[in-house]
Amino acid sequence: MGKLIWKPGTMIYPLPAVMVSCGADPGEFNIITISWTGTICSDPAMCYISVRPERHSYGIIKKNGAYVINLTTKSLAFATDWCGVKSGVKYNKFTEMGLTPVMASKINAPMIKESPVNIECKVRDIIELGSHHMFISDVVAVNAEEELIDKETGVFRLNDAVPLCYSHGKYYETGKLIGKFGFSVEKKKK
Numbered sequence: 001m002g003k004l005i006w007k008p009g010t011m012i013y014p015l016p017a018v019m020v021s022c023g024a025d026p027g028e029f030n031i032i033t034i035s036w037t038g039t040i041c042s043d044p045a046m047c048y049i050s051v052r053p054e055r056h057s058y059g060i061i062k063k064n065g066a067y068v069i070n071l072t073t074k075s076l077a078f079a080t081d082w083c084g085v086k087s088g089v090k091y092n093k094f095t096e097m098g099l100t101p102v103m104a105s106k107i108n109a110p111m112i113k114e115s116p117v118n119i120e121c122k123v124r125d126i127i128e129l130g131s132h133h134m135f136i137s138d139v140v141a142v143n144a145e146e147e148l149i150d151k152e153t154g155v156f157r158l159n160d161a162v163p164l165c166y167s168h169g170k171y172y173e174t175g176k177l178i179g180k181f182g183f184s185v186e187k188k189k190k
């Protein structure tokens with residue numbers, strides 16, 4: 001069996017499907033689901049989102065230079081999909097999905113309270129790539145759900161919230177632990 005050679009396409013999967021919230025005041029608040037996102041630098045902490053200019057959220061993020069990446073979980077799967085198929089032109093997505101906006105600590109944008117991790121991002125640069133424009137951003141604050149922090153060890157247990165991932169048009173919950181960083185070179189205890 002060989003490999004088929006396909007034309008260039010978007011084939012890096014699985015990916016997260018995050019809810020990006022934006023807007024300087026309640027009348028402008030919006031949520032857009034984004035899969036073209038990722039970390040691009042550790043120090044300074046930086047990340048990106050790529051957004052089509054025709055999205056309602058595009059102009060809001062560009063004007064304010066700010067947005068929040070809200071990580072999603074199994075219980076947020078419905079809202080994640082809905083915010084990715086409906087436009088803020090017609091709907092208040094916070095109200096429709098029963099999500100709670102809480103103003104971010106360092107930027108002019110709302111966070112989604114129900115998400116376990118809210119990453120506050122300040123836009124540094126916009127690269128017009130083609131179908132999508134890439135917002136390259138500094139992470140200026142991270143808000144983590146206290147209930148997921150182990151009281152004894154201080155370890156953040158994001159996996160307890162069952163993070164969502166997206167692959168070839170489908171959503172999956174993450175699950176079984178199969179190793180930890182460096183396990184391939186770890187010496188076995190005698």
Ligand SMILES: Cc1cc2nc3c(=O)[nH]c(=O)nc-3n(C[C@H](O)[C@H](O)[C@H](O)COP(=O)(O)O)c2cc1C
Nearest residue numbers: 033034035036051052055056057084085086087088
């Ligand atoms: C799983 C998923 C991932 C998506 N990823 C992106 C993305 O990375 N960039 C983008 O511009 N739109 C993406 N979309 C589409 C937008 O979320 C969608 O067009 C949304 O309705 C735009 O909302 P708005 O017009 O209120 O900004 C995605 C949709 C879904 C369901």
